[in-house]
Amino acid sequence: MWGADWQFRFTQRRxxxxxxxxxxxxxxxxxxxxxxxDYRQVEYLAVDLEMTGLNSSSDHIxxxxxxxxxxxxxxxxxxxxxxxxxxxxxxxxxxxxxxHDRDIEEATPLSEAMALLLEALQGxxxxxxxxxxxxxxxxxxxxxxxxxxxLVPVVDTMALEDQRLHRMGLERGSESVRLGDCRKRYNLxxxxxxxxxxxxxxxxxxxxAQMRYxxxxxxxxxxxxxxxR
Amino acid sequence: xxxxxxxxxxxxxxSQCTPFNQLTExxxxxxxxxxxxxxxxxxxxxxxxxxSSPRLYVVRSGxxxxxxxEGQLLDRVEPGGYFGYPSLLTGHAITNRLVVxxxxxxxxxxxxxxxxxxxxxxxxxxxxxxxxxxxxHHAVRFREQNYLLTLRVSDLSSRKAVTAQSVETxxxxxxxxxxxxxxxxxxxxxxxxxxxxxxxxxxxxxVVSEGRNADTPLSEVMTEDAISVSQESLxxxxxxxxxxxxxxHLPVLNEGRxxxxxxxxxxxxxxxxxxxxxxxxxxxxQTVEGLQNISRDIPELLRSLIRAEASAxxxxxxxxTVTDALTRQLLQQAIEKLGKPPVPFAWLAFGSQGRQDQTAxxxxxxGLLVSDAMTQDDxxxxxxxxxxxxxxxxxxxxxxxxxxxxATTDTWRQPLVSWKKxxxxxxxxxxxxxxxxxxxxxDMRCTYGNQKLFHDLQxxxxxxxxxxEIFLANLTANALxxxxxxxxxxNFVIDRGGEHKNTFDMKLxxxxxxxxxxxxxxxxxxxxxxxxxERLKEAVSRKLLTLKDARNLIDxxxxxxxxxxxxxxxxxxEGQKPDNHLDPSTLSSLxxxxxxxxxxxxxxxxxxxxxxxxxxxx
Numbered sequence: 001m002w003g004a005d006w007q008f009r010f011t012q013r014r015x016x017x018x019x020x021x022x023x024x025x026x027x028x029x030x031x032x033x034x035x036x037x038d039y040r041q042v043e044y045l046a047v048d049l050e051m052t053g054l055n056s057s058s059d060h061i062x063x064x065x066x067x068x069x070x071x072x073x074x075x076x077x078x079x080x081x082x083x084x085x086x087x088x089x090x091x092x093x094x095x096x097x098x099x100h101d102r103d104i105e106e107a108t109p110l111s112e113a114m115a116l117l118l119e120a121l122q123g124x125x126x127x128x129x130x131x132x133x134x135x136x137x138x139x140x141x142x143x144x145x146x147x148x149x150x151l152v153p154v155v156d157t158m159a160l161e162d163q164r165l166h167r168m169g170l171e172r173g174s175e176s177v178r179l180g181d182c183r184k185r186y187n188l189x190x191x192x193x194x195x196x197x198x199x200x201x202x203x204x205x206x207x208x209a210q211m212r213y214x215x216x217x218x219x220x221x222x223x224x225x226x227x228x229r
Numbered sequence: 230x231x232x233x234x235x236x237x238x239x240x241x242x243x244s245q246c247t248p249f250n251q252l253t254e255x256x257x258x259x260x261x262x263x264x265x266x267x268x269x270x271x272x273x274x275x276x277x278x279x280x281s282s283p284r285l286y287v288v289r290s291g292x293x294x295x296x297x298x299e300g301q302l303l304d305r306v307e308p309g310g311y312f313g314y315p316s317l318l319t320g321h322a323i324t325n326r327l328v329v330x331x332x333x334x335x336x337x338x339x340x341x342x343x344x345x346x347x348x349x350x351x352x353x354x355x356x357x358x359x360x361x362x363x364x365x366h367h368a369v370r371f372r373e374q375n376y377l378l379t380l381r382v383s384d385l386s387s388r389k390a391v392t393a394q395s396v397e398t399x400x401x402x403x404x405x406x407x408x409x410x411x412x413x414x415x416x417x418x419x420x421x422x423x424x425x426x427x428x429x430x431x432x433x434x435x436v437v438s439e440g441r442n443a444d445t446p447l448s449e450v451m452t453e454d455a456i457s458v459s460q461e462s463l464x465x466x467x468x469x470x471x472x473x474x475x476x477x478h479l480p481v482l483n484e485g486r487x488x489x490x491x492x493x494x495x496x497x498x499x500x501x502x503x504x505x506x507x508x509x510x511x512x513x514x515q516t517v518e519g520l521q522n523i524s525r526d527i528p529e530l531l532r533s534l535i536r537a538e539a540s541a542x543x544x545x546x547x548x549x550t551v552t553d554a555l556t557r558q559l560l561q562q563a564i565e566k567l568g569k570p571p572v573p574f575a576w577l578a579f580g581s582q583g584r585q586d587q588t589a590x591x592x593x594x595x596g597l598l599v600s601d602a603m604t605q606d607d608x609x610x611x612x613x614x615x616x617x618x619x620x621x622x623x624x625x626x627x628x629x630x631x632x633x634x635x636a637t638t639d640t641w642r643q644p645l646v647s648w649k650k651x652x653x654x655x656x657x658x659x660x661x662x663x664x665x666x667x668x669x670x671x672d673m674r675c676t677y678g679n680q681k682l683f684h685d686l687q688x689x690x691x692x693x694x695x696x697x698e699i700f701l702a703n704l705t706a707n708a709l710x711x712x713x714x715x716x717x718x719x720n721f722v723i724d725r726g727g728e729h730k731n732t733f734d735m736k737l738x739x740x741x742x743x744x745x746x747x748x749x750x751x752x753x754x755x756x757x758x759x760x761x762x763e764r765l766k767e768a769v770s771r772k773l774l775t776l777k778d779a780r781n782l783i784d785x786x787x788x789x790x791x792x793x794x795x796x797x798x799x800x801x802x803e804g805q806k807p808d809n810h811l812d813p814s815t816l817s818s819l820x821x822x823x824x825x826x827x828x829x830x831x832x833x834x835x836x837x838x839x840x841x842x843x844x845x846x847x
Contacts, residue, residue, distance in 0.1 A: 067236070073337070074266035081233040108232060116232070186268070187332040189290045191238050198238050201266075205334060208268035217273070 005034045008153070015151055023115045024146040030122035032153055035223035039211065042222050044069040044155065045120055046127040046204035048196045049134045056136035060084075064113055065197030066120055067204055069127070072211065074204045081197035082116060083107035111145050121152065129179050129203045131156035131227055156227040157182070157206050164214070182206055186213065239264050239336070242289060246309045248356035256349055263342035266334055269293075273329045280323050283316035284337045285357075291333015292819040296326045305330075307819050314357045317343050331818050382467055382481055382491055383460040390480075390487040392417045393447060395424060399436050400443035402427065413478045415487040416451045422485040425451030428478055457482050458491065468496055504530060504547050511554045515562065517621045520555055524625035527551060528801045531589050535798040541790030542762060545586035552582055552591065553676045555625055556618065560677050563617035570614070571607045572600040575678040579634060580669035582676075584744065585760050586790070589797040589807035593619060593627045594634045594669055596641035596648075598682050603644050615642055632666060645682055649689050656693045659703040668707070671748055674759050687757055695755030698842075704752070705842040708745035709835055713828035714738045721813040721825075732810035735796070739789040742831050743782055746838055750774065753842070761786060773841075782834055785827035792816075792824065 016028045033042045047066045053059030061084050068078040085107040108116075117138075128134045131154050142150040161177045175181075179202055180190065186209035191198050214220075240261040243249040249257060266289070269277055288310050295304040295312050303325060306312050316323045317340060338346075347354040393402045393414045402414055406429070416425035427447055435441070435450040457480040458467050467479055477493040507523060507530060514520045530551070534544045560576060580594035581587045597615055599607070615636035623629050636642050643651070655667050671690070675683035694700060714722040714733040723731050747764035754771050758764045762783050768774040774782075797807035813821060 072267065076236050076239055076264045076266065077234075077262050079234055079236050079262075081235075083232075187291060188268075188334065193237060197233070197236060201236055201238055205266060205268060208266075209332070212268055212270045212273075216270070 005036075008032065008151075011151055015148055019146065019148050021146045021148070023118055024142075024148055027118040027122055028151065032123055033125065033222055035221065035226065037222050038219040039215070039222045039225055040072050040219065043124045044127040044204070044207070045124045046074075046200045046207065047117070047121075047134065047138075048129070048199035048203060049137055050196045051137055054133065056133075056140045059137075061110065061113075061137055061141065063196045064117055065195065065200040066117060067197070067200050068120065068124065069204050069207065072208055074201060074208070076201075078120065079197060079201070080116060080120070081195065082113045084113050085109050110141060114141050114145055125153045125155055125222070125226075127155050127157065127203060127207055129157045129182075129199070129206070131159070153222075154227045155207070155225050157203055157210060159227050160207075160210050160214075160225060164210070179203065179206065183209075186210070234262060236261060236264075239266075243287070243336075246287065248350070248353045251352035251356075252346070252350050256346065260338065260342065260346055263338055264336045265339075266336055268332075268334055269329045270332050271329050274326060277327045277329070277335070278313070278323055278325070282340060283323060284313050284339055285311060285317060285343045286313040287311055287336040287338070289334035289336050291335075292330040292817075292822070293333070293335075294328040294330055296328060298324050298326065300326075305819055307817055308333075311357075313337075314343075318357060330822055381460070382458055382462050382464055382489075390415055390489050392421075392487055393427070395448040395451065396446050398444045398446060399432065399441070399450060402447060403432055403443075411490065412492070413490060415455075415480050415490065416447050417487060421487075423455065423457060423480055423482060423487050425453050426455035426478065426480060427451045455480060459483070460488055464496065467491055471496070504534075504551065507551060508554045511551070511558050514558060515565075517559070517562070517624055520558060520621065521624045524555065527626065528589060528807075531794070532798050532801055535794055541787050541794055542586075544794055545581075545584075545588065545790065548587040548591075549582055549585040552587055552627065553578070555627075556595075556622065557677050559618045559621040560614070562621070563614050566617070567610060567613055571604075571610055572602045573679040573682060574599045574611065574614075575675045575680065575683040576618075576636070577683070578674050578676045580672055583669070583672040583674040583759055585674075586740075586744075588790075588794060589801060590809070591627055592630045593622050594630055595619075595622075595636050596634070596673075597636035597643075598648055598675075598678075598686060599642070599644050600679070600682060601644045601646050608642070611642055612637070634669065645686060648686050652686070652690045653693055656690070656697060656700045659700045664703050664707055668704070668745065668748065671752060672744075672759055691752075691755035691757060694752040696753065698844075701749060701753050701842045702844070704745075704749050705838055708742065708749060709839060709843075711737060711742050711745070712835065713742065713831045715825065715828050715832065721821075723813065724810075729808075729810040731814070732812045734809050735789055735793040735811050736809040739828065739831065740786065740793065742835060743786045743789075746782065746831075746834050749838060749842060778834065778837070781830045785830040788823060788827045792820070 012028055012032075016025065019025055019028065045066050045068050047064065049064055050062045051059050052062060063081065063083045065081045066079065068075050126135075135150075135154065138150050142148055157179075158177050161182045162172065165175050165177070166172060179199060183190070183202060183206055186206065188202075188205055188209060191202055211225075214225075235258055240257060243261050243264075244257055249260060252260060264287075267277075269291070271291075288306050288308050290308055293306045293310075293312070294302060295306065296302055304310075304312065312325075312327070313323075315321070315325075347357070391405065391409045391411050391414050393405065393416055395416050395418070406412070406414055413426060413428040415423055416427060418424045425447070427450060431450055431452065436443075436445060441450070456470060456474055456476060458470065460481050460483050471477065471479060471493060479491040480487050481489040481491050507526060510523050511520065514523065527548070531544065531548065534547060539547070556576065556578070564570065575598040577583075577596040577598055578594065579596065581591055582594060595618075597611055599611055603611075619629065619635050619637045629635065634641055640651075652670070655664060655670075671694075673683075673687070716722045721733060723733050744761050747761040747768070750768040750771075750773050751758055751764040754767075754773065756764070756767050756771070758767050765774065765779045765782055769776050769779045792811065793809060796809075796811050800807045813824070816824065
């Protein structure tokens with residue numbers, strides 16, 4: 001998406017010129033870390049979404065959970081868990097997510113939820129497990145609300161795990177890269193409950209573990225871990 | 230709520246940890262919100278503690294060690310455990326270091342949050358002040374006469390609470406008291422909180438003698454506002470309460486709800502497990518039955534010593550002291566009965582009693598050494614003496630030796646000259662088969678009788694054994710047959726089937742190899758030390774072992790012995806027969822690591838032994 005810092009800033013300015021929404025404008029005006037920054041000095045926002053399905057054009061977001069990482073520590077005070085209000089009912093996915101229609105009725109409109117997310121994401125790197133899926137839904141939401149794409153540096157813990165397993169000489173697909181299975185490899189506790197915020201925290205902890213295993217206490221540039229698409 | 234800031238994974242974990250479980254819901258949410266989470270890898274040391282700002286660290290997963298600046302181990306911390314609080318409490322700079330033993334997550338709370346929680350919650354404040362005091366006293370060794378004072382009410386094995394509702398009738402409750410064989414019931418309200426107490430005495434005084442009906446409700450006869458204690462109180466405090474108010478029943482509460490009843494009998498029992506008391510009592514018994522009664526308290530003695538965190542070495546010595554006292558008292562009773570011995574004799578203890586490392590399960594291993602002045606006819610006397618003592622020990626729970634190593638066996642009841650001959654044949658014409666069962670004889674100690682006879686025998690043994698290469702090589706070859714239960718991939722090797730499936734024998738595979746090593750070093754230079762740790766120290770002063778190797782072996786011996794004692798204590802608590810079979814999967818990950826380290830030490834020491842004593846002979 002962006003090969004160099006100047007390209008990112010260039011896109012940032014281009015988006016800014018076209019955008020007249022105040023939330024998106026202040027997001028785009030924030031300073032994002034350059035690719036050469038030591039990854040430990042970068043702030044991240046671990047995000048997880050619960051959706052009604054896997055198709056970003058027909059399904060929608062039920063809830064958003066996020067938690068920041070600062071100085072390689074998960075900062076619980078920055079965590080939020082937002083239930084999204086939507087016209088459609090929850091349907092079958094209630095079984096999976098434990099979210100029921102009554103939770104949704106008193107819930108926050110998507111536009112407000114996205115405003116909270118973008119505010120928290122200012123100047124940070126977006127951290128996702130299986131980025132492609134969640135990112136598609138976030139892009140869809142931004143297009144609908146701000147008529148703009150979401151410009152954001154992304155780190156994908158699933159892709160990092162894939163790389164690691166590949167480097168260890170394991171064939172792709174031979175080991176599970178599901179969040180829970182990845183966590184087991186780092187002796188991380190098993191969370192029984194399952195919601196957007198717990199999974200965001202779980203992703204954040206997995207990321208800390210991956211970084212410890214990959215770089216130990218040595219510095220490394222952010223570009224080493226950014227997802228390239 | 231549509232937007233929530235509560236991270237349930239963090240809050241739920243903290244709510245399981247004392248003292249966080251004592252916080253109100255609002256305080257708990259505030260605490261969990263302030264948490265920062267970090268991850269560390271095994272071996273990390275450098276960048277964990279933030280020396281510029283002290284914090285409270287809560288271990289969420291993994292295992293950590295706190296060491297002082299000289300590397301001395303201060304504390305091992307596992308999930309739910311804390312460190313960092315001393316600097317927060319004292320304001321002194323952080324001087325300790327942290328070592329990560331196993332990958333894990335650390336929750337951190339900064340100084341402000343910690344201070345707020347302390348001022349908001351008294352239990353929270355008290356917990357960390359006490360924890361700090363405990364850490365300071367970490368180095369203070371156990372003192373045997375003191376442990377009763379530190380025992381808590383929850384440590385005493387008292388019966389589970391028998392409760393009743395206040396609307397129940399006196400008749401119904403009296404029946405239940407009979408069925409449950411208790412002398413009191415605790416009356417509880419709808420919330421299961423204590424509201425009264427009814428004892429046998431109340432039934433007598435307030436029901437029968439006042440001529441009340443059997444269908445009188447409990448509320449009319451119970452004692453309201455009964456004096457009670459929390460399960461965290463000290464036994465000592467409970468004793469004072471009982472004496473002060475002249476009562477014999479104390480309800481034990483957890484947050485107002487009855488969990489057990491502490492009776493005066495429980496307190497008397499707890500005193501009985503004081504070793505000084507026990508040995509004093511032994512000396513007063515004139516019959517085997519009397520000794521038998523006292524020996525029933527030995528399991529409780531063991532349990533209370535384990536709770537008091539006595540070292541395995543101290544526990545072994547104390548339990549052996551009790552066995553020695555029992556043996557001596559039995560011998561005195563026998564002499565009282567049979568008359569004075571015709572010639573001098575010495576009672577010999579072998580094996581674990583000889584080494585002073587007895588545990589909950591100890592068979593008898595003993596023998597009788599008689600002066601060479603004995604005549605053929607004198608043996609009848611000594612046989613009767615031996616029978617009395619061996620039977621008495623068996624009655625007291627020290628089973629007959631399955632291998633027959635007891636003074637009643639003719640071979641092990643001999644004049645000095647025959648004992649010498651026996652030892653010299655083991656030493657001078659060794660075969661590993663003959664030596665296989667002989668090693669316990671080389672751990673011998675005289676527990677009663679003529680010490681001169683014993684020293685005479687011991688001197689002969691030591692002189693013959695020291696420097697005897699063929700004998701030592703055979704002994705070593707036998708010792709090396711028992712190896713620690715470690716597989717090639719540093720995994721535990723366990724029994725795959727049978728009665729002790731998934732376990733290994735801690736005595737056979739862990740402690741005996743160390744005893745063997747110590748014995749061989751001791752015999753090689755002819756020292757008279759019997760105790761394994763003393764033998765190892767002696768080996769250092771004789772330059773057979775380096776100080777470091779000896780310390781490692783001593784630590785390994787202590788650690789494995791301690792695990793074994795704790796295992797036996799657990800089994801005793803559950804009413805099972807104590808044994809040596811440990812299932813490693815029941816250990817915490819930290820203990821597993823340490824056990825592997827201990828076994829590695831034993832394996833190294835065995836290799837060193839092989840090089841030194843077999844020299845390719847075997």
